[in-house]
Amino acid sequence: MCRQFFDEPLSLHTSFRIGGPARLFLVPKSVEQMLCALKLYPGAKLLGKGTNVLAPDEGVDVVISTLGLSNFLFDGDLLISDAGVLLSKLCVESAERGLSGLELLYGIPGTIGGAILMNAGAYGAQIADVVEWVECFDGEQMRILHRSQLEFSYRDSVFKKRNWLVLRACLRLTKSDPEAVRSKMEKIMKKRLETQPLDLPSAGSFFKRPHSNFYVGKAIEQLGLKGFRIGDAQISTKHAGFIVNLGSATAKDVIALAQTVKQLVEKHFNVVLEPEVDIW
The missing domain is CATH 3.90.78.10 (UDP-N-acetylenolpyruvoylglucosamine reductase, C-terminal domain)
Known part of the structure; x- marks a missing residue:
């Protein structure tokens, strides 16, 4: 059963620290629970880490969080992750395994699902560079879309255009030296700290x-x-x-x-x- 919260302040769930209450705030812990919640509340707002959202002062009716979808695994140079895993965590886990491809995105807040939704990017890299396939829900059924079907462009994707929910994704990374990957990540974070508030x-x-x-x-x-x-x-x-x-x-x-x-x-x-x- 989903975790349920009533009159939950959205200011606690957005990086802006702004937003009135969600009358009902749901946190599904599995894809099955997520699909059930979406069918019960088709007009609900979807929220990951809330790092790219400005929530209204008066609040909203129903919010469904993706943060309960938190599993991931590595299979050789492939990373398969649920939508609710933080992108920064996947950057660190990949670096520890000597896998390159995410280091320029290190420090981008939010989840992998959110990153794919908006094709997050920085310093000349974007998440589209490494996505192999995405499992999503189109409002009626689950789909698996391969990279040629994802319609990635600058801060855009098929998921944003059609309001489809990212559930799981597969990223193809490249074998590299762990120390070299970590060093690049440290430089990126240093640059962020120097130039961003x-x-x-x-x-x-x-x-x-x-x-x-x-x-x-x-x-x-x-x-x-x-x-x-x-x-x-x-x-x-x-x-x-x-x-x-x-x-x-x-x-x-x-x-x-x-x-x-x-x-x-x-x-x-x-x-x-x-x-x-x-x-x-």
Whole structure:
């Protein structure tokens, strides 16, 4: 039986630390329980680690968490993982086995399911580079899709386009020297700590990069918006591509701030920004 929580604050389940209560919060512990919950509550919001979500201040009716889907195994150079396993954990486990392919993604918060949903990436790498197949639920039945069917593009996938739920995935990694993999991961994390406001609640980069030679953070900084705030939502003083919560920011504060940034960027650069964050 799923674990059930009532009037569960979503601020406890999102990296923004923002969000009102979920009237019902379910945590299935198996794929079978997950499918049962989805059939009982077809309109439920799905939530992994909540690192790319802005939940509303008034809350939502039903949330189903994927974090109970937490098994993974290695078979040679293949990694098969349930959707609820943290990507950072899989990076570390792969490195210990001398398997390369995930190290540039180290430090991206969230689950492997979430990473596949949005084709998470960093420093020239993306999860699409290593995905072999994905088992998903399309609202009616389970499917196994192979990499040619996944429709990966910049921060997008078939799962995001069609609102399908990732349940399990297989990644193909490459044999390498464990020390070399760990060293690269340490360098990536050092770079993140130096350039990103990881000490404050946020949902990572708030906006998608509209095209390859337009850097959103740099554009926002050029507009003099570093440190600009509405309520406790602030454009980070460390990296202008991040909106951070200084302590008691609301979803309304974040949306108002993002809308202000969007309008000014369009006015000065003739570029229309789209949120990378999933705004419920």
